[in-house]
Amino acid sequence: MPVYFLYQEGHGPDRIKIGRARRVEERRRQLQTGNPDRLKLVGFINADDDARLERDLHRHFAEVRGEFGEWFNLQPADVLPVLQRFHGDAFVGKTADAFEIVGYDRDGIPEHVGVWEWGDLSLEECCPFCGCLGGLHFQEASWMYHCLACDTLTNFEDDTRTAPEP
């Protein structure tokens, strides 16, 4: 099951919970209930041995462990290198409005909201459709970009930029 990273920002110091859940979004909503601070999904890793991965991560970040169980004094940027190590098995929590056009550059090329709230990730680093850190692969034969995780195939020329349900 996935090992997730949930970011809490609000009144106290920012912190990140590292835990395991079969349904990450469901767990986020549970934890959000009654919590005055916003909880946001930084990302998650699909692991075969999730208990072990969670234990390793708790150990890895032991020095910044907070006083409450699975909470760590971390920022999303601290977690990104860990997620990136897992490539195609890791996903970022996507911004809801990825692909929303926020402006145009000098050449009239539209600029979009990034896929991840806390940093810029290129198409090769992260699939903007599903958030997979395996990224998009350019296929010479078809001149299209392909994601192995969600199987999106696109040349970004049409505007049907909706990803299939994972």
Ligand SMILES: [Zn+2]
């Ligand atoms: Zn994808």
